[in-house]
Amino acid sequence: MGVFDLTGRKALVTGGARGLGAGMAAALAEAGAAVAIGDIREDLGKPTVEELKSKGAAAEFVSLDVTQEASWEAAIEQTVSALGGLDIVVNNAGIELSSLVIDVDPEDVRRMMDVNVVGTILGIKHAFRAMRPGGAAGNGGSVINIASVAATIAFPAIAGYSGSKSAVDRITRVAAVESGKLGYGVRVNCVYPGLVPTEMGMKLAQDIVDIGLAADVPGAVQLVVEQTPLARLGEVGDMADVVVFLASDASRFVTGAGIPVDGGMGT
Structure with a gap:
C-alpha cells in the first residue's frame, strides 16, 4: 500500500454536496476511502453520493447542519454505523458574505461566524470524541479544516469572512496541540484555498x-x-489533492499546520 492509499479509511466531508466539498469527497473516494457526504442540501447531496457509487465507491449521504450540536452527534453516529468507522473528517462547510466594512451587516458576520467558526470547532470536537481511544471509531485519524487564502491576505470586501477563516487557522493549531498532548491520535491541519x-x-x-x-x-x-x-x-483538483495528502500516511508527521494552496497569492 502506498502512502497516499486510503483503502479501508472512512471519511466525512461537510459541505460535500457541491463545489470544493464534492471534489474533495471524490478525490478521497478515488484514493480508496469510503465517504459520507454531510450537508444540509439533501437535494444535491444524494445525487453526489450516487455519482460516487456509480464509480465504485462506498458512499453515504448524512444530513448535517454544522452549526447544531445535535446534528453533529447524529451525523457522526450515522457515519460510523454506515461506513464501519471514522478516520477522516474534512470541515469544509462554509459561507462567504461580502461587504465593505463601512456597509457591514452584523447579522451577516454572525452567520459567517456560526457556520465557519462554530461549525468547524464542533466538527473537531465530535471528530475527537469519535476517533480518540474509547470513541465510537477509536483508531485516531486526521481532521482537515478548510480555511482560505482570505486568512492570509488583505482583500477588500471580505473582512468578516477573513476574520472567520483566520479563526479556523488558530482553532486548528490549538486543537492539534490538545490532541497530541492528550493522546487522541488525531492529526489536525488546515488548507488555505485560493479563489x-x-x-x-x-x-x-x-x-x-x-x-x-x-x-x-x-x-x-x-x-x-x-x-x-x-x-x-485555482482548480478543485488542486485543493482536493492536498486534502488527500493530509488524510494519508504521507503526512503522518504533520499536525498543527496550515498549507496554502493559492498559487502564491498569500506569499
Missing part, C-alpha cells in the same frame, strides 16, 4: 462588481489573477 471558480467563488467575483471594485466579473477575476504568482485561478 476557485465554483458557485461560491464566482459569487464573490460578482459581489466585487456589485460593490463597485471592478467593472465586470472578468475584471474581478483578473484582480485575483494579478495577485497570484502562478497567474491563474
Whole structure:
C-alpha cells in the first residue's frame, strides 16, 4: 500500500454536496476511502453520493447542519454505523458574505461566524470524541479544516469572512496541540484555498462588481489573477489533492499546520 492509499479509511466531508466539498469527497473516494457526504442540501447531496457509487465507491449521504450540536452527534453516529468507522473528517462547510466594512451587516458576520467558526470547532470536537481511544471509531485519524487564502491576505470586501477563516487557522493549531498532548491520535491541519471558480467563488467575483471594485466579473477575476504568482485561478483538483495528502500516511508527521494552496497569492 502506498502512502497516499486510503483503502479501508472512512471519511466525512461537510459541505460535500457541491463545489470544493464534492471534489474533495471524490478525490478521497478515488484514493480508496469510503465517504459520507454531510450537508444540509439533501437535494444535491444524494445525487453526489450516487455519482460516487456509480464509480465504485462506498458512499453515504448524512444530513448535517454544522452549526447544531445535535446534528453533529447524529451525523457522526450515522457515519460510523454506515461506513464501519471514522478516520477522516474534512470541515469544509462554509459561507462567504461580502461587504465593505463601512456597509457591514452584523447579522451577516454572525452567520459567517456560526457556520465557519462554530461549525468547524464542533466538527473537531465530535471528530475527537469519535476517533480518540474509547470513541465510537477509536483508531485516531486526521481532521482537515478548510480555511482560505482570505486568512492570509488583505482583500477588500471580505473582512468578516477573513476574520472567520483566520479563526479556523488558530482553532486548528490549538486543537492539534490538545490532541497530541492528550493522546487522541488525531492529526489536525488546515488548507488555505485560493479563489476557485465554483458557485461560491464566482459569487464573490460578482459581489466585487456589485460593490463597485471592478467593472465586470472578468475584471474581478483578473484582480485575483494579478495577485497570484502562478497567474491563474485555482482548480478543485488542486485543493482536493492536498486534502488527500493530509488524510494519508504521507503526512503522518504533520499536525498543527496550515498549507496554502493559492498559487502564491498569500506569499
